Amino acid sequence: MTAPAALAWAAAACGTDLHPVRPLPGGTHAATTLVRTGDGRQLVLRTFPPGDPAVHREADVLARLAGLDGLAPALVAADPDGTHAGRPAILVTRVPGRPDITPADPYRWAERLGRVLARIHAGDPTGRRRVIPAEPAAYLPAAVRDGWATLAGAPEVLTHHDFWSGNTLWTGAELTGVVDWSGAARAPRGFDVSWCRLDLVLLYDPAVADAFTTAYGPVDDLALWDTYAAGRAARDVEDWSPNYVELGRTDLTPTTLRRRLTDWTRRLVP
Numbered sequence: 001m002t003a004p005a006a007l008a009w010a011a012a013a014c015g016t017d018l019h020p021v022r023p024l025p026g027g028t029h030a031a032t033t034l035v036r037t038g039d040g041r042q043l044v045l046r047t048f049p050p051g052d053p054a055v056h057r058e059a060d061v062l063a064r065l066a067g068l069d070g071l072a073p074a075l076v077a078a079d080p081d082g083t084h085a086g087r088p089a090i091l092v093t094r095v096p097g098r099p100d101i102t103p104a105d106p107y108r109w110a111e112r113l114g115r116v117l118a119r120i121h122a123g124d125p126t127g128r129r130r131v132i133p134a135e136p137a138a139y140l141p142a143a144v145r146d147g148w149a150t151l152a153g154a155p156e157v158l159t160h161h162d163f164w165s166g167n168t169l170w171t172g173a174e175l176t177g178v179v180d181w182s183g184a185a186r187a188p189r190g191f192d193v194s195w196c197r198l199d200l201v202l203l204y205d206p207a208v209a210d211a212f213t214t215a216y217g218p219v220d221d222l223a224l225w226d227t228y229a230a231g232r233a234a235r236d237v238e239d240w241s242p243n244y245v246e247l248g249r250t251d252l253t254p255t256t257l258r259r260r261l262t263d264w265t266r267r268l269v270p
Helices: 004-014 054-065 106-121 142-146 148-152 189-203 206-216 222-233 237-246 254-268
Strands: 018-023 031-037 042-047 075-079 089-093 156-159 168-171 174-178 185-188
Touching (some): 004 018, 054 075, 106 174, 106 189, 106 206, 142 148, 142 222, 148 222, 156 189, 185 189, 189 237, 189 254, 222 254, 237 254
Antiparallel strands (some): 018 031, 031 042, 156 185
16 A cells, blocks of 8 residues: 555656556565556556665666666656655656466467567666675575676676566567566676576476577576576575465465475476
8 A cells, every 4th residue: 555645745746636546466565556647647656665775776777778668667756765755665657568477378478578688688787786796695506606606707787687577567468568677787697587487487387488588598507597596586485475376376375386496496406
């Protein structure tokens, strides 16, 4: 539920009346609301927990993306510290489409995800923060720790940082938007690719993930990146269930997600 203070701030930023339309699905970190201005425009208002730096990052990257040829929202206003909205808040244009993680043809759907991610990675990463640390986390699999120099030293691109199917919007069978840019950063391309592949394995199976990668293009050390993504997810994959359930995959219970992740990890690390 978006707080009245945030709605009042957004209205003042627009210079017009603002009316909430409905909450938008796709994540639990931020409260996301579709709003309508007095002149009929539809915008998206997102508020974050106090002290969260997400708005600082997202406002910066959206200004640099300049709409990404219509695939990314345009920045309308931001209150990064929550000075006026009561908590960090950002107001952006609405990108057409809705989340769709239950496509009629998962393979063609995955191919579209791959092609769009390749477009994102073609952007200029200059000035973005770097998200691959110099040393691997202790909880990661031994294979990843042993190969860390290879992963951390790979060429960097502009990454979305949380590129999974729930952060994409669709109109029919066409991918029309990518949202939630607060984590955008410099990183090797395998960072985003392996994260999305893991999402597709959890939703469907490795064959769908491979269709995504074929459409995206070659990625060096893909098996090692896959193992890295699986290691990152191992701590809290059960917590992802509400995101999937909200978007229609009620079968993806915490138990099911843990089982699928375990099966995938065993395939990667026999």
